[in-house]
Amino acid sequence: MTTTVSPRAGRSRDHRVGYLFVTPAVLLFVVFVAGPFVAAVVLSFYSWDLLTPAEFNGFGNFTEMVGDPLLYQALTNTFLFAVASVVTHVVGGLLLALAVNRTMSRVLSYFVRTALFFPFVISWAAVALLWKYVLDPTFGVVTHYAGEAGLSTPAWFTDPDWALPAIIGIDLWHTIGFTFIIMLAGLQTVPSQLIEAARCDGAGRRQILWHVTLPAMSPTIFFAVVITFIGAFQVFDPVQIITPQGGPDNSTLTVVMYLYQKGFQTFQAGYASAVSLLVFAVMLVVTLVQFWGARKWVHHQ
Numbered sequence: 001m002t003t004t005v006s007p008r009a010g011r012s013r014d015h016r017v018g019y020l021f022v023t024p025a026v027l028l029f030v031v032f033v034a035g036p037f038v039a040a041v042v043l044s045f046y047s048w049d050l051l052t053p054a055e056f057n058g059f060g061n062f063t064e065m066v067g068d069p070l071l072y073q074a075l076t077n078t079f080l081f082a083v084a085s086v087v088t089h090v091v092g093g094l095l096l097a098l099a100v101n102r103t104m105s106r107v108l109s110y111f112v113r114t115a116l117f118f119p120f121v122i123s124w125a126a127v128a129l130l131w132k133y134v135l136d137p138t139f140g141v142v143t144h145y146a147g148e149a150g151l152s153t154p155a156w157f158t159d160p161d162w163a164l165p166a167i168i169g170i171d172l173w174h175t176i177g178f179t180f181i182i183m184l185a186g187l188q189t190v191p192s193q194l195i196e197a198a199r200c201d202g203a204g205r206r207q208i209l210w211h212v213t214l215p216a217m218s219p220t221i222f223f224a225v226v227i228t229f230i231g232a233f234q235v236f237d238p239v240q241i242i243t244p245q246g247g248p249d250n251s252t253l254t255v256v257m258y259l260y261q262k263g264f265q266t267f268q269a270g271y272a273s274a275v276s277l278l279v280f281a282v283m284l285v286v287t288l289v290q291f292w293g294a295r296k297w298v299h300h301q
Contacts, residue, residue: 037280043273050267061274071275073250074258075282077164078233081254084168085232090224092172093179094217097187098209100180113184117177124174124237131170132157132242157243160251167238167252174238175231179224186220187213218298226290233283236260255279 044061048054065071096116100109119127134141135156146153156166190213198208214221236256239246245261246253256279263272 040273040276043270044277046270048269050269054270057270061271064271065274065278070250070253071255071258074246074253074255077246077251077253078235078255080164081168081171081235082229082232085171085235086225086228088168088172089176089179089228090183090221092176093183093224094221096176096180097183101184101187113181116180119174120177122174125241127170127174128238128241131166131173135166158248160249163243163248163252167235167242170238170242171232171235179228182220182224182227183217186217189220190216215299219300222290222294222298226287229286229290230283233279233286 043054045057045059046054047057047060100112135143135153137143137153137155137158140153143153154162156162194212194216195208198212203211234256235254239252239254239257240260243252246257255275259272259275259279262268262275
């Protein structure tokens with residue numbers, strides 16, 4: 001005697017299996033993303049020092065942010081870092097991808113790809129300590145060889161005019177490999193038929209780059225811009241390790257470091273939660289503006 005399973009029962013079983021597979025991801029999202037976000041929203045309306053019971057503060061934390069000059073300094077530094085990071089990564093990654101894709105043999109290309117991407121897999125702690133030693137104004141490698149050549153080097157991490165540019169350069173060295181790989185992947189998706197057609201029409205290399213390659217790569221460039229800005233706006237590790245407390249004179253103080261100081265050094269958890277919501281709002285607005293502007297220059301095939 002054979003038994004048959006109704007289509008409805010089969011679909012119900014499939015649904016249960018699907019829910020079973022989705023459950024771990026949903027739990028991770030709730031515990032590590034949605035839950036902390038909701039807690040931050042609630043806590044932003046309270047005054048809490050992590051030790052005594054929280055007291056309702058209404059919009060007091062947000063009002064305090066409006067008149068906080070140090071927060072404005074942190075936001076300014078963060079925007080400068082983020083914009084510089086986007087420009088250097090996108091331009092540098094694109095130029096490296098063009099060089100590797102055009103002129104190198106396969107073996108040399110693999111070697112260069114590995115060499116450029118390798119710093120990205122190193123932890124920020126190791127990278128920060130390495131460059132803190134290399135650029136040390138007393139016994140650093142750069143200082144030593146510059147002195148041998150009769151050149152003087154600035155006090156990279158103690159001069160307010162050089163501290164933030166030094167952090168930007170270190171970040172470029174550490175993460176340019178990721179942007180390079182993205183650009184190289186996008187460059188290899190450009191249809192060869194378009195390039196050949198442009199050559200048949202008499203276009204030179206520069207014309208092909210501006211009128212064929214870059215428009216075809218515009219979705220990749222847009223993705224790199226968005227991802228780089230979001231990552232750069234949350235910079236914390238190199239600043240915390242190389243220039244503790246955001247010095248000198250708060251020249252490297254970023255908004256995430258300021259959030260950390262308020263929440264875990266001065267124990268103003270409610271105010272830190274309000275700052276975290278500000279960070280989220282800024283990244284959301286900038287990303288939405290980027291998506292709005294992308295309609296004018298991003299070409300989807």
